[in-house]
Amino acid sequence: MLFGTEVVQLENFVISALRQFAKSVFVLLGLGLLAACTTGFESNRHNVPLSSLTKARLSQMGSSEGAPMLVRIFKRESELEVWKEVKKTGKFEHFRTYKICAWSGDLGPKFREGDRQSPEGFYDVTPGLMNPRSNYFLAFNLGFPNKFDxxxxxxxSNIMVHGDCSSRGCYAMTDEKIAEIYALARETFKGGSKSFQVQVFPFRMTGENLAAFSESKHLSFWRDIKVGYDHFELTKERPKWDVCNGRYGINRSGGCGPSLLSKEMQAAYSQKQTADAAAFKLAMANKAQAELDAEAEAQRKLEAARAAEERKVAINQTTQKVTGWFGSLFGGGGSDDQGVEDPNAPVPPPRP
Structure with a gap:
């Protein structure tokens, strides 16, 4: 006969065994289902259609799945923007911004194989650069090095925009985000586009941001690619680029020739350059003043610390004097008082 405690122990043992058995069954079933889903999905992941919400958003903005596409990447902000051409105007409009999960290196261009630096500049992605069977879910190759590089x-080599969230020179977007970006690119090619442009910047190319990083060795390069940034900001058209004397030639005939912009757009560009130069100058002045204020504050704190130390020393000295006076008054004093005549001691009468 089993006693009460033994019954409880047996029940607990049976329940535990049943739970472990059920867990093992579900794991095995889950692995089987996962393997089945993965096999089908892995072979067709590059053909997953755009969601109905994405299609509706494209239609709402006056674009379509097959319309031309443009991508902008901003390192410092860790953002990737997708722009789609609107049929009515022929201009690009912002479609969606995706948070970049990871990029590697520092602000600045890529220089050599293995430096684990994510590149900056202008790149054209063709259908041949799409990678439907990437080890990082899905990917497209930027085409680095380009003509300028x-x-x-x-x-x-193999500088990608891909899934996952790890980077060794690439831009990692997570699987969910790259699935939609890849599908948008795929549909763009189906619509007849031979390529889509990817513009990669260290940050949004404002006068204030350039001033914040004015001490960088890449400042000249950034001013160079800012020309393309400004042209797109003004025209909302894909800038044409080439190489001119080692620099990017943006919207110029043959790279180095006359501007391809209209006179009105050239005037607008000139005004933007003037405004950005003024913003840069003001930001540099504010930066210099902030540095002076920081130095003054550091000096003030140093002087305050010195004054506090001097007060501490003065208080200690005063305390020692008072302590010594009281000690001598009441016959105290330490070994330092030996052999020192007390000026307040009574004077003995003269001998007869």
């Missing part, structure tokens, strides 16, 4: 002897 090669002119400067820069090296590197």
């Amino acid at each position: 090669r002119a400067h002897g820069r090296t590197g």
